[in-house]
Amino acid sequence: MTAALSTRGLNKRFGSLIVASDIAISLPRGVRYALIGPNGAGKTTLINLMTGMLKPDGGQIFLGDEDITRLEPQHRVQRGLVRTFQINTLFPDLSALESVTLAICERDGIAPTWWRGLSSYGAATDEAFEILKSLNLVNDCYRPTRELAYGQQRLLEIALGLAAKPSVLLLDEPAAGVPKDESQGLFTAIAGLSRDITILFIEHDMDVVFRFASRIIVMVGGRILLEGTPQEIAEDPRVREVYLGSRHG
Amino acid sequence: MIATTGTALTPHAYLQARSRWGVIEIAFWLATLLPFFLFPNYLSLASQIAITALFALSLDLILGYAGIVSLGHAAFFGLGAYAAGIFSKFVWGEPLSGLVVAAVVAGVVGYATSFIIARFRHLTLIMITLGLGFLVHELANSAHFITGGADGLQGVRIWPIFNYFRFDLYGYTAYSYSLVVLFLTFLVARRLINSPFGLALRGIRENPNRMPAIGASSRAHIRKIYTISATIAGIAGGLLAQTTETVSLGSIDFQRSADVVVMLVLGGVGKLYGGLLGAIIFMVARDQFSGLNPQFWYFPIGVLLVAVVMFLPGGILGGLSRLLAGIRGRRP
Ligand SMILES: Nc1ncnc2c1ncn2[C@@H]1O[C@H](COP(=O)(O)OP(=O)(O)OP(=O)(O)O)[C@@H](O)[C@H]1O
Ligand SMILES: [Mg+2]
Numbered sequence: 001m002t003a004a005l006s007t008r009g010l011n012k013r014f015g016s017l018i019v020a021s022d023i024a025i026s027l028p029r030g031v032r033y034a035l036i037g038p039n040g041a042g043k044t045t046l047i048n049l050m051t052g053m054l055k056p057d058g059g060q061i062f063l064g065d066e067d068i069t070r071l072e073p074q075h076r077v078q079r080g081l082v083r084t085f086q087i088n089t090l091f092p093d094l095s096a097l098e099s100v101t102l103a104i105c106e107r108d109g110i111a112p113t114w115w116r117g118l119s120s121y122g123a124a125t126d127e128a129f130e131i132l133k134s135l136n137l138v139n140d141c142y143r144p145t146r147e148l149a150y151g152q153q154r155l156l157e158i159a160l161g162l163a164a165k166p167s168v169l170l171l172d173e174p175a176a177g178v179p180k181d182e183s184q185g186l187f188t189a190i191a192g193l194s195r196d197i198t199i200l201f202i203e204h205d206m207d208v209v210f211r212f213a214s215r216i217i218v219m220v221g222g223r224i225l226l227e228g229t230p231q232e233i234a235e236d237p238r239v240r241e242v243y244l245g246s247r248h249g
Numbered sequence: 250m251i252a253t254t255g256t257a258l259t260p261h262a263y264l265q266a267r268s269r270w271g272v273i274e275i276a277f278w279l280a281t282l283l284p285f286f287l288f289p290n291y292l293s294l295a296s297q298i299a300i301t302a303l304f305a306l307s308l309d310l311i312l313g314y315a316g317i318v319s320l321g322h323a324a325f326f327g328l329g330a331y332a333a334g335i336f337s338k339f340v341w342g343e344p345l346s347g348l349v350v351a352a353v354v355a356g357v358v359g360y361a362t363s364f365i366i367a368r369f370r371h372l373t374l375i376m377i378t379l380g381l382g383f384l385v386h387e388l389a390n391s392a393h394f395i396t397g398g399a400d401g402l403q404g405v406r407i408w409p410i411f412n413y414f415r416f417d418l419y420g421y422t423a424y425s426y427s428l429v430v431l432f433l434t435f436l437v438a439r440r441l442i443n444s445p446f447g448l449a450l451r452g453i454r455e456n457p458n459r460m461p462a463i464g465a466s467s468r469a470h471i472r473k474i475y476t477i478s479a480t481i482a483g484i485a486g487g488l489l490a491q492t493t494e495t496v497s498l499g500s501i502d503f504q505r506s507a508d509v510v511v512m513l514v515l516g517g518v519g520k521l522y523g524g525l526l527g528a529i530i531f532m533v534a535r536d537q538f539s540g541l542n543p544q545f546w547y548f549p550i551g552v553l554l555v556a557v558v559m560f561l562p563g564g565i566l567g568g569l570s571r572l573l574a575g576i577r578g579r580r581p
Contacts, residue, residue, distance in 0.1 A: 009302065014383070015285035025302045051462070052461075053461070053462075072461070072466075073461035073462065074460070074461040074464050074465055074466050077461065077462060077463065078464045082462070083462060084458075084462075085462070089456060089458055089459045089462070090456065090459065091451070091452055091456050091459065092455055092456070093451070093454075093455050094448075094451060094452065094455055096265065097260055098439075098448060099452075101448065102445075102449060102452050102463065103463040103464070104447065105445040105448065106449065106463050106464045107463075107464055110445045110451075110468070111445050111446060111448070111449040111465060111470070112445075112446055112470070112473065113444055113445050113446055114440075114444045114445075114446035114473075114477075115438065115440065115441075116440075116444055116445075117268055117443050117444060118264055118268070118443055118444055118445055118447070119261065119264045119265050119268060119443075122260075122261055122444060124445075125260040125261065125264060126260060128260070129260045139348040141260075142258060143261055160462075160463055163463070164463055164464055165321060206334035226267065231471075246482045
């Protein structure tokens with residue numbers, strides 16, 4: 001079976017800084033991957049490259065069998081490759097319900113319709129409401145996003161990602177800035193997502209990583225250091241030295 | 250406005266509440282009929298206000314809903330005005346077909362330029378709209394043989410509407426005509442902003458960076474709303490040409506582009522009624538103050554503009570609705 005998402009020889013540099021060097025990864029369908037590495041390792045950059053928000057200097061990206069290297073970001077999303085953002089990238093003045101409804105309208109191709117009222121598309125709103133319910137956001141779903149608590153905004157990031165019906169979901173530090181006790185709940189919600197969705201999440205908290213990931217990729221200085229099961233990663237001396245060393249040293 | 254606590258509100262009820270006609274809205278449109286009874290001597294002014302309001306509405310669609318700041322929107326107003334004027338001079342004076350021609354000419358040019366508009370943002374975009382505005386103005390100025398240049402387009406003769414309602418000296422027909430066109434276009438705009446497309450536009454305004462990540466093609470949306478906005482501006486220009494039976498360079502110059510931004514900001518951006526309210530305030534103020542002193546009437550407008558942007562971020566309409574919400578909130 002082909003991988004849900006894979007890259008071949010991906011390269012990217014900012015001036016003299018190499019942020020992606022010969023990245024080759026392959027995510028089998030349905031797997032929960034964690035992408036870890038010290039600050040500035042190039043994790044967010046890798047997501048930007050895979051989703052088309054940055055153009056690689058070289059290499060290829062495949063979604064299933066399809067070469068998507070040259071597709072615009074929105075066309076990758078339409079094909080099921082969806083991401084969330086490390087720093088909230090939401091619609092401050094729209095309510096949560098409106099935001100998720102918008103994502104559904106875009107997915108279903110009804111967003112260009114300007115001669116019919118949104119209220120004629122009850123199914124889209126209902127679906128948005130269900131997504132928000134599954135993430136425990138319905139109580140505040142009519143309030144403008146900017147009035148939501150920070151933790152709720154992090155959940156809305158995920159809700160927007162889910163609304164696009166992803167086959168591959170890339171979560172960039174979904175719990176960034178969320179207190180540790182809340183982040184467990186957030187990851188429980190992520191763990192409960194359908195097994196049809198292949199998930200790659202970036203996370204710094206090793207407890208969370210070991211609990212929720214079935215496989216782990218370690219990135220350092222724009223390179224993949226190694227990939228393996230949580231146990232293999234935990235036992236690898238290089239990881240201890242490079243990753244844990246740089247965080248706690 | 251809308252109850253925001255508890256889960257009693259279903260998503261459907263919420264959406265319907267957002268697009269339902271309010272009492273104040275209905276009262277506003279009924280009030281537009283008052284000039285016929287209260288100010289029969291000012292119907293020409295009322296007609297100009299309705300036309301300007303329509304122009305401001307067209308700007309609100311791009312500025313208020315998609316976040317595209319234009320300093321050259323008079324280009325489309327003027328194109329519509331010249332198209333309607335020239336059409337009446339060389340083809341025939343039937344007004345409704347003339348208005349369609351104005352709409353189509355402005356819309357086609359709007360569509361053509363939308364490809365540039367959709368590619369840029371921020372200061373670059375503002376400068377492009379400004380430049381396009383200058384360009385169209387200069388074209389109208391130099392095409393003297395057809396536009397009359399600085400002398401204005403003369404010889405515009407408009408037939409009675411439906412071959413029956415003659416354009417009279419008092420502006421009775423002019424105001425009726427302008428008001429009907431304003432209202433019908435407003436209905437279209439109102440439907441548009443409550444549609445899925447309207448939601449997408451607000452998405453672009455709120456965060457253009459998120460849009461591709463939810464699978465949206467912002468550029469296609471922007472091209473579409475820019476074309477629609479240009480078309481409406483063209484209709485407004487066409488109305489002015491037909492109701493005044495002349496077209497001057499003033500219909501297409503920078504002053505008009507700047508004035509309409511001022512009106513919209515005064516009234517309140519992104520509220521549909523903001524442009525209408527701003528147009529009323531601006532035009533009435535100009536009428537009153539320029540009577541006192543024709544040179545300095547921008548002085549009070551300048552003071553008002555500075556005061557509004559400093560103290561009323563949502564414009565006068567935003568201030569009013571906050572006041573109203575406060576009064577309602579205090580009631581048990
Ligand atoms: N647009 C850019 N231009 C120049 N340098 C950049 C740009 N984006 C990121 N960088 C640099 O590239 C490196 C990798 O950044 P990236 O955001 O991918 O790291 P990260 O692994 O996500 O780190 P963190 O854990 O802090 O989020 C950093 O040194 C960063 O400063
Ligand atoms: Mg990062």
